[in-house]
Each structure stands twice: as C-alpha cells, then as structure tokens.
Amino acid sequence: MYESDNAADVYDLVYQDRKDYRAEAELVAGLVRSRRPDAATLLDVACGTGIHLEAFASQFDHVEGLDLSDAMFSxxxxxxxEVTLHLADMRTFDLGRRYDVITCMFSSIGYLSTGPDLERTLQSMARHLTPGGVVVVEPWYFPDTFIDRYVSGHVVTRDGRTVARVAHSTREGDTTRMEIHYLDADKDGIRHHDEVDRLTLFGRDQYESAFTQAGGQVEYVTAESGGPGFFVGVWP
Known part of the structure; x- marks a missing residue:
C-alpha cells in the first residue's frame, strides 16, 4: 500500500480533509495522562506520513516515529x-531505547496477517516501554462490527487539484478486502490509481490476549465518534 511518493501525497490530501488528526492526538494524550500523568516520550508505530506524529509533538516532550513503507517514511x-524516524517492521523492531508511550493509530494494526503477528507486535512494543508505560492501539473493526460490502467515498479540492476516493470493502473469512480507486485531476490531466488493501478482522479477545501475553493490563475504550475505539494497555 502507498508504495510511491505520489500515492503518499494523495493519501495526505484525502485524509487531512477527512480526519481531525489534532483532535485525535489530544484524545489519545488524555487517555495516556489519565494513566501516566508524567508521560513525556512517545513512539508512533506505523506513523505513515507523520500527521499524527506531528500532532503528538505538541502533546509530548519527545516523539519518534516508525514505519515499514519507504514512501510513507520519506x-x-x-x-x-527534526524528528527521529525509524524504517522498521512493527513485529520485530529493536531501537535500543524505551518510551513512556507507544501508539499505533488509524487501524494500522489491521495490516498484520495473523494472531501470532499481533502477539509479536505487542511483545515488541512492551520491550520498548519504560516502567509504567502505556500502549494505545486503534484497532481495525472486529468481526461482529465490520459492515460487509460497505462503500465509502470522498472528494477534496485544493489549490487547483481535485482527488476523489471511492472504496468497496468485502469480507473474506477473517479478512477485509478493501478495493480503493482514486481519481487525481489538475491542469495537466486526470490520473487513476487503484489498490487492494487487506486488513485482518481480529476479535476483541485476540487484542486483549496479545496485550496480556505481553505483560500489560488492557482496557478497551469505545469511540464516541462511532470509530473502532482504542485498546489502552499499561505495563508495570
């Protein structure tokens, strides 16, 4: 997904118009501070193009990011x-330092394929926490909350450029197959880009088990916006 600079640029244009990254960062900071008031350092795993990370920088003294995609990293x-970034896999990263908070936003955790991958990821996060550290994961939808054959669309126009995004999501076993098409138009013409993303429909019990096996005490917090909510784990 998003393995070119142009794709990452289109991603930014669409989602900055669809999402309030700063409000989401403030919400997550509140979840963290209610459990770890003195939290000062944060690692954002699967940080993408860095928009959440930029917002987290106004909430915490020191932030770093990690992503597997070359295009997103760039x-x-x-x-x-000025921010330290790491090109690494969320399942196996080893950065040689610890953080008060580790986040994984925008359902990026859903791109993991298996339960063991989910467990390895939480174990990697746990290894990078300071004592009393907090992990906040925004999950993908659960098997019982996913809407099969769901269609979504969005159009944004900015600075003489219009991008339209249309997506169709279907369920294949415990996986979401999301087919996405983009039309990107400006004075030079119209370009078409399409991709198929696959996200795993982990159950709530699988998330909670992965947190617990990694040594954390976890709570699921629902989202007032109707989104997938957050798993918030605290380590000794």
Whole structure:
C-alpha cells in the first residue's frame, strides 16, 4: 500500500480533509495522562506520513516515529525533518531505547496477517516501554462490527487539484478486502490509481490476549465518534 511518493501525497490530501488528526492526538494524550500523568516520550508505530506524529509533538516532550513503507517514511521525513524516524517492521523492531508511550493509530494494526503477528507486535512494543508505560492501539473493526460490502467515498479540492476516493470493502473469512480507486485531476490531466488493501478482522479477545501475553493490563475504550475505539494497555 502507498508504495510511491505520489500515492503518499494523495493519501495526505484525502485524509487531512477527512480526519481531525489534532483532535485525535489530544484524545489519545488524555487517555495516556489519565494513566501516566508524567508521560513525556512517545513512539508512533506505523506513523505513515507523520500527521499524527506531528500532532503528538505538541502533546509530548519527545516523539519518534516508525514505519515499514519507504514512501510513507520519506513523506514523514519531509514533514518532520527534526524528528527521529525509524524504517522498521512493527513485529520485530529493536531501537535500543524505551518510551513512556507507544501508539499505533488509524487501524494500522489491521495490516498484520495473523494472531501470532499481533502477539509479536505487542511483545515488541512492551520491550520498548519504560516502567509504567502505556500502549494505545486503534484497532481495525472486529468481526461482529465490520459492515460487509460497505462503500465509502470522498472528494477534496485544493489549490487547483481535485482527488476523489471511492472504496468497496468485502469480507473474506477473517479478512477485509478493501478495493480503493482514486481519481487525481489538475491542469495537466486526470490520473487513476487503484489498490487492494487487506486488513485482518481480529476479535476483541485476540487484542486483549496479545496485550496480556505481553505483560500489560488492557482496557478497551469505545469511540464516541462511532470509530473502532482504542485498546489502552499499561505495563508495570
């Protein structure tokens, strides 16, 4: 997914119009501070183009990001040249330091394929926490909350450029198959880009088990916006 600079640019244009990243960062900071008031350092896993990370920088003294995609990593580097970024896999990363908070936003955890992958990811996060550290994961939908054959669309126009995004999501066993098409138009013409993303429909019990096996005490917090909510884990 998003393995070119242009795709990352289109992603930014669409989602900055659809989402309030700053409000989401403030919400997560509140969840963290109610459990760890002195939290000062944060690692955002699967940070993408760095928009959440940029918002977290106003909430915490020191932030860093991690992503597996070269294109997303490059976009985050352009946005946040002074922030330390790591090109690494969320399942196996080893950064040699610890953080008070580790986040994984925008349902990025759903791109893991198996339960063991989910467990390995939480174990990697746990290894990078300071004592009393907090992990906040925004999950993908659960098997019982996913809407099969769901269609979504969005159009944004900015600075003489219009991008339309249409997505169709279907369920294949415990996996979401999301087919996405983009039309990207400006004075030079119209371009079409399409992709198929697959996200795993982990059950709530699988998330909670992964947190617990990694040594954390976890709570599921529902989202007032109707989104997938958050798993918030605290480690000794």
């Amino acid at each position: 976009a985050a580097r352009r946005r946040l040249p």
